[in-house]
Amino acid sequence: MVEVFELFVRDFAIIMIIASVMALISHRLKQPMVIAYIAAGMIIGPHTPPFSLVTQIETLELFAEIGVVLLLFVVGMEFPIQKLRKVGAKASIIAAAEAAGTFLAGYGVGQLLGFSFFDSLFVALAISVTSTVIVMRVLEELKMIKDEAATLILGTAIIEDIIIISMLAVMQSVASTGGLSFSEIGISVGLVLAFIGGAIFLGAKTVPRFIDFIGKTNNYDVLLVAMLGVCFGMAFIAFELGISVAAGAFFAGVLVAESRMHSTAHILATPLKDMFAAVFFISVGALMDITLLPMFIVPALILIGVSFAAKFFTVWSSARAQGFSKLTSARAGFGLSSSGGELALVAAKGGADVGVTSAFILPMIGAMTIITTFISPYAIKYGWKFAERWRPKGSEDTATPKDTEKT
Known part of the structure; x- marks a missing residue:
C-alpha cells in the first residue's frame, strides 16, 4: 500500500x-x-x-474523468435554465441538421475509401460528434464563454450528444440482432429525456433551495462540499442511467446557477476545475501512440476535412435559416466543427463491442480525436476572428439578426 x-x-x-x-x-x-x-x-x-x-x-485516467465532471459542472454554472431555453428549439434543429449531414457525408466518404458497411457507419457516427468539453474549455480560455454564439454552441452540442447516443443504440441493435429493437431504443431515449426533464423541472425546485440554505451558514467549506455532493450525485445518477457523467455534471451546474449563491459557488469551484481539467487534457496526450499514425494518417486526415466541412456547412446554413446573424452563424459553425472529442471514441468502441468493425477503426478514431483536439483552439480562435467581418458596424452581436441585419 x-x-x-x-x-x-x-x-x-x-x-x-x-x-x-x-x-x-x-x-x-x-x-x-x-x-x-x-x-x-x-x-x-x-x-x-x-x-x-x-x-x-x-490513476491518470481516473483523475481525467474527475476533470471532465468538474469542468462540465463549472461550465453549467454559466448557463442557467432560462438561458438554455432561449436557444433550445433552435439548437435542436441545428443539432439534428449537423448530425444528419455529417453522418451522411462520413458514410459516403467511408465507402469511397473502401471501408466495409459497418466500418463506414460507425466512422460516420464518430466524426459526427463535437466535444462539449474541449470546445467549452477553449471558449472559456479565450474569454468567449458568454458570447451569444457560445450559448448556441453549448445548447447544440448537448442536444447533439443525445442524438449521437440514441443513434449508437440503434446501430448497435441493428448490428447485433440484424434488426431494429424498438423497445431498447425507446428505453434508451426515454431515460435520457427523463433525466433531462427531471433535472430541469424537479431539480430546479430543490437544488437551488438547498444551495441557498447551505449558503446561509456563511461557511465556504460547507458550501463547497455541498456543491460537490450535488455535482457528483447527479453525475452518478446519469451514469447509472447509461448517460454520460459529463451530462449529469453539466445539469448539476445549471441547477446551481439558479441559486442566489451561484457567483460564490462559481468562484469556489473554479480552482478545483482548473486542476482536474488540466489532468484530463494531459491524459489525452499521454495516451497518444504516435507510432501508429503512419498506418492510417491519410484516411484520418481526409475524414477530418470532411467532418469539418460538413459540420460548418450544416451549422451555418441551418443557423442562417432560423434567422441568426452571419456573425453568430459563422462563429457557431467554427465552434461546432472543430473537435471530435471523447464521445467519438465511445461511438467507435460501440462498433468494436458488437464485433462488426475492423481493428483499425478504434485507433484511427483515437488519432483523429488527438489531431482535432490540437486543431480546435486555433480553429475557434482564428475562425472567430475571421467571422468578425460579418459584425454589423456600430453594433454588438445578437441572437437573431432579424433584429439587426437582413443581409
Missing part, C-alpha cells in the same frame, strides 16, 4: 511539474493552455521514447 501511494505521489508530482513548465511556455507564446497540457501528456506518456515518466496510467 505504501509503495503504491509513493508511486502515485511521484507520478502526480511529475505531471504537475511538467504541466506547469509547458503551461508557462504556452503563456509566453500566447497559445491556448489546452495545447500545453496535451504536449505535457505526450512528454510523460508511455508511448514517448525512451520510457514513460509515469507508472500509474490508470
Whole structure:
C-alpha cells in the first residue's frame, strides 16, 4: 500500500511539474493552455521514447474523468435554465441538421475509401460528434464563454450528444440482432429525456433551495462540499442511467446557477476545475501512440476535412435559416466543427463491442480525436476572428439578426 501511494505521489508530482513548465511556455507564446497540457501528456506518456515518466496510467485516467465532471459542472454554472431555453428549439434543429449531414457525408466518404458497411457507419457516427468539453474549455480560455454564439454552441452540442447516443443504440441493435429493437431504443431515449426533464423541472425546485440554505451558514467549506455532493450525485445518477457523467455534471451546474449563491459557488469551484481539467487534457496526450499514425494518417486526415466541412456547412446554413446573424452563424459553425472529442471514441468502441468493425477503426478514431483536439483552439480562435467581418458596424452581436441585419 505504501509503495503504491509513493508511486502515485511521484507520478502526480511529475505531471504537475511538467504541466506547469509547458503551461508557462504556452503563456509566453500566447497559445491556448489546452495545447500545453496535451504536449505535457505526450512528454510523460508511455508511448514517448525512451520510457514513460509515469507508472500509474490508470490513476491518470481516473483523475481525467474527475476533470471532465468538474469542468462540465463549472461550465453549467454559466448557463442557467432560462438561458438554455432561449436557444433550445433552435439548437435542436441545428443539432439534428449537423448530425444528419455529417453522418451522411462520413458514410459516403467511408465507402469511397473502401471501408466495409459497418466500418463506414460507425466512422460516420464518430466524426459526427463535437466535444462539449474541449470546445467549452477553449471558449472559456479565450474569454468567449458568454458570447451569444457560445450559448448556441453549448445548447447544440448537448442536444447533439443525445442524438449521437440514441443513434449508437440503434446501430448497435441493428448490428447485433440484424434488426431494429424498438423497445431498447425507446428505453434508451426515454431515460435520457427523463433525466433531462427531471433535472430541469424537479431539480430546479430543490437544488437551488438547498444551495441557498447551505449558503446561509456563511461557511465556504460547507458550501463547497455541498456543491460537490450535488455535482457528483447527479453525475452518478446519469451514469447509472447509461448517460454520460459529463451530462449529469453539466445539469448539476445549471441547477446551481439558479441559486442566489451561484457567483460564490462559481468562484469556489473554479480552482478545483482548473486542476482536474488540466489532468484530463494531459491524459489525452499521454495516451497518444504516435507510432501508429503512419498506418492510417491519410484516411484520418481526409475524414477530418470532411467532418469539418460538413459540420460548418450544416451549422451555418441551418443557423442562417432560423434567422441568426452571419456573425453568430459563422462563429457557431467554427465552434461546432472543430473537435471530435471523447464521445467519438465511445461511438467507435460501440462498433468494436458488437464485433462488426475492423481493428483499425478504434485507433484511427483515437488519432483523429488527438489531431482535432490540437486543431480546435486555433480553429475557434482564428475562425472567430475571421467571422468578425460579418459584425454589423456600430453594433454588438445578437441572437437573431432579424433584429439587426437582413443581409
